[in-house]
Amino acid sequence: MTTTDVDQSTATPEVAALEVVPFGWEPVRPAAPSATGDDEVLFRFPAADDPAPGTRRLLGMSIYAALLGLAGVGVGVRGLLSQIGGGVPGWYTWVLAFFGMVSVALSVGAFLSIHRPLLPWLLLIAAAVPLIADVMLAVAY
Numbered sequence: 636m637t638t639t640d641v642d643q644s645t646a647t648p649e650v651a652a653l654e655v656v657p658f659g660w661e662p663v664r665p666a667a668p669s670a671t672g673d674d675e676v677l678f679r680f681p682a683a684d685d686p687a688p689g690t691r692r693l694l695g696m697s698i699y700a701a702l703l704g705l706a707g708v709g710v711g712v713r714g715l716l717s718q719i720g721g722g723v724p725g726w727y728t729w730v731l732a733f734f735g736m737v738s739v740a741l742s743v744g745a746f747l748s749i750h751r752p753l754l755p756w757l758l759l760i761a762a763a764v765p766l767i768a769d770v771m772l773a774v775a776y
Contacts, residue, residue, distance in 0.1 A: 703742060723776045734769045737765040738769070
């Protein structure tokens with residue numbers, strides 16, 4: 636049965652929730668409580684019934700991520716100029732790109748865990764570490 640075949644007046648809450656969740660994802664059903672009492676996953680796309688994150692939190696994370704992105708663009712431009720100018724070892728571009736992708740992956744993880752209290756900030760701080768290594772590598776060549 637698809638969600639288009641269901642009459643809205645007789646739809647169960649689970650079926651009605653399917654229509655407001657993007658891309659037809661199923662709503663998150665509560666799992667059996669674990670021994671620790673924490674049955675929430677660390678990384679997930681926000682569901683339709685999740686509360687919106689705080690404006691300050693979202694703005695702070697967005698500004699921090701934008702600064703990381705601008706630094707990454709600067710490293711990329713510097714790396715491109717070094718590559719065009721020659722005189723860089725063969726591993727230079729690959730290492731520069733790898734550290735950049737690790738930083739991006741950590742930033743994405745931070746935004747996927749935005750509903751957790753401390754994890755997003757730890758991931759954003761961890762995203763700065765490979766970016767700092769990128770900056771040091773780009774300055775060295």
